[in-house]
Amino acid sequence: MATVSLRGVNKSFGRHKVIKDISLDVEEGEFVVLIGPSGCGKSTLLRMIAGLETITTGELLIDGKRMNDVPPRERGISMVFQSYALYPHMTSEKNMSFSLRIAGVSEKERTQKVQHAADILGLSSYLERLPRQLSGGQRQRVAMGRAIVREPSVFLFDEPLSNLDAKLRVKMRAELKELHQKLKTTTIYVTHDQVEAMTLADRIVVLRDGVIEQMGAPLDLYDAPANAFVGTFLGSPSMNLFDGEIRQGEPDAVYLPDGQHFTLSQRSEHRGQVQVGIRPENLKLVAQPDPNTITAEVVVVEPTGSITEIVLRKGERDFTITSSERLNLRAGETVSLVADANAIKVFKPDDRILLNESA
């Protein structure tokens, strides 16, 4: 176990800057998830920690020691790749013990360590198989086993579940979490899947264009996004955004273009154009329209069993609400909705800043 610190880290490929002045402290035993849309620099950042990419400027410390110029093998890290990167000509056992063989560990100790990892991962009966004779999930486990046997002080995961089908992904996600609870190794995990991030992380770091937009505990980020980007990135279905206006003399309401409004729980200091963010579960259908409700047209009703997702249209904007009730709605019908005033987020139109944090 170790701490990982990034101090003002930058990365450029030629003139193109992909990581811009990132500072981050990962505590001992912490599970940190780096998340962001593709091209945001999350994988590059992970590869810089691994030593597969150089650090243009700034410092990387592992356990307080500067690691910028230390080769990957001496950083005390293990990495699981998206493609698993199993050696195709080696059996599972050989794949897992490769690092130990290179380090000159005795055969007895090697067998012991591989067996231990295989027990944890349920791989004991597949040790003699080649990667091509294994299923996707088994390959994934071998890749994790290869990372475990080295007993690293930091685990690095680069989208390890994205090549699995949906069902297996959920299963492996739970196994990963259990593994972390068992081993308590410091982990940095890259994904673009917000569900993975929410379920696995002690702390989520949201990246966009090489910059940290926000970091914090999953639910803190969910409840109090720093800006509309973080708000819409986390949560599924994602947060609904409406363009509106806070008028002079009415600081506790946001007016939509058609004159209907959302009521805020506190007064806003801002006047003029804003964006309103409301999560699907915070918009409720009501039977009777009144001055505090908005109206919308039903576009699609998607029952998933436990909840029903309803896609609605207001003006030219589609948005989604969820309901745990079984609803009898038809497409084209007009419904009335009320928003939970405490859960409304107001953002500046350029989406950068949260104006009033009402949690």
Place this chain on the structure above:
Amino acid sequence: MNARLQSAGLLRHAVLVTFAAIVLFPFLWIVMAAFKTQIDLLMGRVFFQPNLTGFVDVIFDKTSDFGRNFMNSMIVGVGSTVLVLVVATLAAFSLYRLQWPGWVLHSLLGWSVIFHMVPPITLAGAWYTMMRSVGLDNTYTGLILAHATLNLPMALWMMGVFIRDVPKELVEAAQIDGANVPNILWNVVLPIVRPGIAATSILTFVFSWNEFPVALVLTQRQTATVPLGIGKYAQENTIAFTEMAAASTLSIVPALILLVFAQKLIVRGLVSGAVK
């Protein structure tokens, strides 16, 4: 409709058979000639009594050098192939996996293509002078070096393709697993590109085996290779056609054996590469 499909199929097969005949006919003609007597051959007889005098002359006649030619070709072929493979594999790995600036990669590969386009005969004279001055004319070493030089560009390109196809993540995973560069090459890259090594070896060997002009300039009787041995049956006054055909037929054998073995290796390589 059915009839049209059938006639299309027929046409396709006719084309294929024609091409096969064009490719196979000279080969068949040589093999048949090897079993004819000189008289049958010169009379152009299609039906004939097969006999082995051509082979007997080539293999057992006291004046025949063919056994020695065969041996020389083996030594030069194997020697130059091993040399080419070692250099090409190391060079390809370095070029594609050790993060050279782009211009190094491209200028080296570009130069090797240009070199490959130069007809060997234009180099032969210069090489003769060079080899003589260092005492390597009429030696295996001299011809091995020359053949290695001729075949290196092609081998470099081929090994480059195979090594480039080894997923980068495998090299990175090995780096993280603690492997240094020789370790990565030996334990990870080489086992994966084995089929590529086999294919490249065979081509290199066959090219060396068949090479005529440079071998002609750099060798004398003791070190002459198979193509020279075959060529020697065409003298100023007589051409020993049956012996020539018999020697040619025999010279195909090593390549044939290699291909049979290699096919297995290459097919196995394709199958294992298909799985992610």
